[in-house]
Amino acid sequence: MRRVALLTGTLATILTTGCSSASEPATAPTTPTAEVTSSGPATAPSTHSRAATATTLRFTAGTTTVDVAVGSDSPAIREFLGMLPLTIGFEEFAGREKIGYLPRKLDTSDSPGSDPEDGDLIYFAPWGNLGFYYNASGIGFDDNVIHIGRYTATEEQLRGLQDQDVTITIVE
Numbered sequence: 001m002r003r004v005a006l007l008t009g010t011l012a013t014i015l016t017t018g019c020s021s022a023s024e025p026a027t028a029p030t031t032p033t034a035e036v037t038s039s040g041p042a043t044a045p046s047t048h049s050r051a052a053t054a055t056t057l058r059f060t061a062g063t064t065t066v067d068v069a070v071g072s073d074s075p076a077i078r079e080f081l082g083m084l085p086l087t088i089g090f091e092e093f094a095g096r097e098k099i100g101y102l103p104r105k106l107d108t109s110d111s112p113g114s115d116p117e118d119g120d121l122i123y124f125a126p127w128g129n130l131g132f133y134y135n136a137s138g139i140g141f142d143d144n145v146i147h148i149g150r151y152t153a154t155e156e157q158l159r160g161l162q163d164q165d166v167t168i169t170i171v172e
Contacts, residue, residue, distance in 0.1 A: 055081065056171040057121075057149065061090075064160030066132070067171065068121045070149040074111040076123055077148060085169045090132070090161045096139070097131040098158050100166065104128070106146075113143035121148040132158055 055070040070077060083102065090100040105128040116122050116136045123130055123146040130148065133139075134155050 054172060057084070058169050058171045059161055059166050060169070061161045061164045061166045064157060066151050066153050066157060066161060068149040068151045071147045074146065076106045076108045076111040076125075076146045079106045080123065080148065081170065085167060087165050087167045088130075089164065090130075090166055092162060093131070096135045097133045098162055099124075099127075099129045099131045101127070101129045108144075108146055111146045113141060114145050114147035115139075115141040116145055116147070119150050119152060121151055122146060123148055132161075134158060 057068045057070060059066045059068065070081070080102070086103070088100040088102065090098045093099045102123075105125070106123060108123070108125045114120070114122065116131075116133045116139055118134055118136050120133045120136065121130060122133060125144040125146060132151065132153070134153075
C-alpha cells in the first residue's frame with residue numbers, strides 16, 4: 001500500500017511538471033516593422049498582420065540594405081538564425097521573387113506552411129532557398145513555403161541584392 005501511495009505521488013508530480021511548456025512566449029507578440037534603404041532614406045514600416053519577434057535581419061549587398069522583421073518562431077526560423085552571419089547570392093526567379101540558396105536545407109518539421117504575399121521573405125523547403133516575394137499574385141497556401149518575415153522594398157531595391165554576394169546579419 002505504501003508503494004502504491006509513493007508511486008501515485010511520484011506520478012502526480014511528473015504529470016504536473018510535464019504539462020508546462022518552456023517554448024511558449026512570456027509576452028505578447030509585436031507587429032513587425034521593416035526598414036529598407038538603398039543609398040537613401042528608410043521607407044515606412046510594414047503593417048502586415050502576422051506576429052513577429054524582436055529579431056531584425058539585414059541583407060546587405062554594396063550600398064543596398066534590406067531589413068526583414070522576422071516572423072513567428074518556428075524550428076526552421078531558429079535553425080536559419082543559427083546560421084548567421086552568412087553570405088549567399090540572390091537571383092531573379094520567374095518574375096515573382098529574388099531567391100538565394102542556403103548552404104544546407106533547414107529542418108521544416110513542425111514549421112507551418114504559408115500563403116505568401118508581396119513583402120514576404122520565405123524559405124522554400126524542397127529547394128532549400130530563401131525568397132523575397134514581390135509578385136505573389138495567384139500563389140496560394142503551400143506547406144513547403146515557410147514564412148520567415150516581412151520586408152518593405154521596391155523591385156529596384158531588390159535588384160540591388162541580385163547577382164552579387166549578399167551578407168545576412170542579425171541587427172537586433
